[in-house]
Amino acid sequence: xxxxxxxxxxxxxxxxxxxxxxxxxxxxxxxxxxxxxxxxxxxxxxxxxxxxxxxxxxxxxxxxxxxxxxxxxxxxxxxxxxxxxxxxxxxxxxxxxxxxxxxxxxxxxxxxxxxxxxxxxxxxxxxxxxxxxxxxxxxxxxxxxxxxxxxxxxxxxxxxxxxxxxxxxxxxxxxxxxxxxxxxxxxxxxxxxxxxxxxxxxxxxxxxxxxxxxxxxxxxxxxxxxxxxxxxxxxxxxxxxxxxxxxxxxxxxxxxxxxxxxxxxxxxxxxxxxxxxxxxxxxxxxxxxxxxxxxxxxxxxxxxxxxxxxxxxxxxxxxxxxxxxxxxxxxxxxxxxxxxxxxxxxxxxxxxxxxxxxxxxxxxxxxxxxxxxxxxxxxxxxxxxxxxxxxxxxxxxxxxxxxxxxxxxxxxxxxxxxxxxxxxxxxxxxxx
Numbered sequence: 001x002x003x004x005x006x007x008x009x010x011x012x013x014x015x016x017x018x019x020x021x022x023x024x025x026x027x028x029x030x031x032x033x034x035x036x037x038x039x040x041x042x043x044x045x046x047x048x049x050x051x052x053x054x055x056x057x058x059x060x061x062x063x064x065x066x067x068x069x070x071x072x073x074x075x076x077x078x079x080x081x082x083x084x085x086x087x088x089x090x091x092x093x094x095x096x097x098x099x100x101x102x103x104x105x106x107x108x109x110x111x112x113x114x115x116x117x118x119x120x121x122x123x124x125x126x127x128x129x130x131x132x133x134x135x136x137x138x139x140x141x142x143x144x145x146x147x148x149x150x151x152x153x154x155x156x157x158x159x160x161x162x163x164x165x166x167x168x169x170x171x172x173x174x175x176x177x178x179x180x181x182x183x184x185x186x187x188x189x190x191x192x193x194x195x196x197x198x199x200x201x202x203x204x205x206x207x208x209x210x211x212x213x214x215x216x217x218x219x220x221x222x223x224x225x226x227x228x229x230x231x232x233x234x235x236x237x238x239x240x241x242x243x244x245x246x247x248x249x250x251x252x253x254x255x256x257x258x259x260x261x262x263x264x265x266x267x268x269x270x271x272x273x274x275x276x277x278x279x280x281x282x283x284x285x286x287x288x289x290x291x292x293x294x295x296x297x298x299x300x301x302x303x304x305x306x307x308x309x310x311x312x313x314x315x316x317x318x319x320x321x322x323x324x325x326x327x328x329x330x331x332x333x334x335x336x337x338x339x340x341x342x343x344x345x346x347x348x349x350x351x352x353x354x355x356x357x358x359x360x361x362x363x364x365x366x367x368x369x370x371x372x373x374x375x376x377x378x379x380x381x382x383x384x385x386x387x388x389x390x391x392x393x394x395x396x397x398x399x400x401x402x403x404x405x406x407x408x409x410x411x412x413x414x415x416x417x418x419x420x421x422x423x424x425x426x427x428x429x430x431x432x
Contacts, residue, residue, distance in 0.1 A: 076244055
């Protein structure tokens, strides 16, 4: 095997199980990504530049565009893992028919709740870190020796009052600090519920917390900006928001509802690029159709299309990675070769057998995958990974079968029924 095989780190069994099961099922694992990350250096470098901007008090907005299975979700999860390691708080959510950016039946608020539920930090990477963040803020306030504790808490969130809804947000944080000092767990729980957007009526919030303000479908994004500004006072570097499956906005049948959702994207885009938001980064993932379709996609909203359309100087071989839209290109043959080699090592380590897959086997497998019609432009990592893990599973369950033999049989089947064409023949026959 190559040097990659000899220097590969040992993957814990629990992590290996998550990696193999997730990838075979066509989804991205939330743990273990460093073991299987290949390629995408240019895209990752561009997004990491955004993290430096966010940490300096700025804001950024990006679209990741790629076909199904091209690696959008994988890249989002990779950036998520790196951002948490750099002391950022990350919130991620997948859009769905029940979760949109704007909606008449609380779909926007449902997205906010999902983002808060998935708040993740380095010490709580699986999500649910809101309580941890609030307690860390309380600890930061208590570290200062001067003055009354309540006065210090008010001073630490005073700058939030200048923002939209900032007065009520700061008031709730002070209530949380006061409840911590008094050991009032019920009030702490109520404030956390308020921050999660779980109060359905103003009356309910009035009875429990004495405020008639609640987070609603119309203003949830303002609270995302407030949380981003608040996190710095709790010792974090900023907030990164990842929103995937933008295609669900494209699928909304009602044109007016679609336009409202695209207006919300425009608001986020303008806020981040005009300097109205601070310590906030937003990355949205979608397919080319969901972005570029002039009838139903993001580009159907003229104000967004004019801002996001690619300039005249960008070319296929000279991409502008500082543009708002990052388009994912297919992984190269060499990158896929490294990826499946890593998967072979993880599979062998998890099931406890000696890895006998040779470089020739890996090359033969990719030759079969790239032998499909249109594979050069349409073959995605998801298809290659799924097929390769399936091959490894079959070989493991049938020890009498050699992988080389399985690949030879598949190659023979793929080539069967295709008559050899003469070298100088103007046409060649093939069967689909």
